Amino acid sequence: MATETVMGDEAIALGALHAGISSAYAYPGTPSTEIMESFQAWKAAGAAPGSAPGSAGGSLDSLVAQWCSNEKTAYESALGASFAGRRVMVSMKHVGLNVAADPFINSALVKINGGLVVVVADDPGMHSSQDEQDSRVFADFARMPCFEPATQQEAYDMTREAFDFSEEHEVPVLMRITTRLAHSRSIIEARPARAVNPMHKTTDTKGWILMPAMARQRWKGLLAKQEAFRTRSEEAAVLALAGRKLGVIACGLARQYLAENLADFAASAGGMPSVLSINSYPVPVAKIRALAAAVDRILVLEEGYPYVEDQLRGVFGGPVPIAGKRSGELPLDGELSPDLVRKALGLPAREGFAPSALVAPGRPPQFCQGCPHADSYTALKEALSDYPLFSVNSDIGCYTLAALPPWNAIESCVDMGASVGMARGASGAGLSPAVAAIGDSTFYHSGLPNLVDAVSHGTDITLLILDNDTTGMTGAQPTIAPSSRLVPVLEGIGVDPAHIRVLRAHRTEHAANVAAIKEELAHRGPSVVLLVRECIEWMKKARNA
């Protein structure tokens, strides 16, 4: 049954629903957020696109679809569901997988019971991220099979297949997508839903106890499965032999960019190139060798790192010259596009309108009109103006926008929760005052353990929790715990109640806020200033709901 257009993220969620999942866990992160949002929206509406009422596997009513504190907790909940025999999806952005790396790597060793699919949305080009790491490398590191769909339809179909594969081989499957697939829409054909798994707890708990003696056996077993994983890649890869002059290896979405240029290539080169389309890993070596035997030169097109290309190049060189990111036909950084692929194919650029000389370098994102963070930073900057030397460490969220003019109010932004730890280290190294500025959602994500360190050691830091009761940057998802619980949490881990200040982040309170922040900057020891006001984006969303 054809649907309305669905985003790549939605296609994956729909594939999972129709594959009979019982649970889904996630932490918001662009470009993966809409996977969980889809589950929750369908659950609230009691229906999903492309399904006749009641045909969604009967699973929407009982579906557990939850935001979690962070990607690690989400992943571990997913493992528990698999242990119980249920199908489960955990989704995150690429850097989220770093947070979940411990359960992720070790989950490849356990005896997966209910199918477990981990969706990781990479962000090459860094549209909304701090790096462009390639999750195919992470899958390889874990010795886990990795699927990489090219279209919304494949995203749907391969998600369903991934659950079957996960159960058949008792291993999680990493589904890797990138921004342009996650956030583009197309019509898909959905198929009838499969029923959810009955609860059937694992019959082999040794397969889940990774003590050294058992883990060694599990590791041997995982290594022994690699050929089966590769066989799947071989069977799914499509080799279309045509011209001898050029062979193109197109991975995932790159296949679509190639398709945009094939007609022009055929016209200019007098025929089609030979093409190998890859949509899963480990790499299909037999098909790659078959392509290499049939062509004079190979061009590798892949989004992210030169992952396949490097395997082809090896150390000793191969039978045919290889072109790609290492040899400069394509850039090593940024995302692919139809135009970059066109250039790598040796085709001239199409003739567009000339760029205008009037266009400014860019229009950077900025705080929404009336955003509470703007008022918080204005107060912080004034409170710090008495100090010749200080450090202001910030974190991942809308409030990172204070790095830009006119605020220029923060000095670091590295990873989720880093602000608190960095302020602590800066303080230990002698910087004073040492300030951390973090949102409430990021604080719960991974700022909290850093604050426990600071409290336990009495480190002299001032932590500003910019509390808007939401995860703003990703479109205002609810924070895992309400604002009202922050003060008891802070008191519970031992922050001196006299140095927990709750302020309203509004310009009308500016003078009082500056004074309060100054007092806490002057305090020698850990102090926490909560700057509270609701998110403008959240208010808009609530109004439109």
Add this chain to the structure above:
Amino acid sequence: MNYDMILAGVGGQGGISVSIVIAKAAMAEGLRVKQSEVHGMAQRGGEVLAHLRISDSEPASPTIPLGTASLLIAFEPLEALRYLPWLSAKAGSVISAIAPIKNIPNYPDIEAVLSAIRSLPRARLLDADALAREAGNARAANMVLVGAASWLLPLPVERLEAAIGEVFARKGQALVDVNLAAFRKGRDAAR
């Protein structure tokens, strides 16, 4: 038939609604569509680019190759200029609102921006805000531009109007009427 469109603006101007309206009309016409959107950090007042492709066969790339788009709809005039290289030099048209969003310190002289757009072949400037206000709500400026584009789109007007009805139905008949009125004002203004 392939008809590729660039929708350019500043975060929060309603570009995604425009994409949805045109896509719905195209699907009702039996065409395939591919839409690409920007989410996350760029939505916060930054430049926002959406791609919309309609075709009688499934479009391959989610994004439009440079130099091939048939139409550029801009909700803000500087953003019209920013995305010109996507337009086909031979056949591309521009429909742009005139009101600048000056949230950057180095915004160029607005008259220079508007005259650069006027000097393009097949370009049309509209005071979309004023027409939307006349229709009853300044926030419907995006539908004014869809109305102006309706002369160029390979879609029947009735399909576009039906799609507007469908998209805004959830928010009540009053908003449907305002957006339809805005669409018609845009269409009349670009006649």
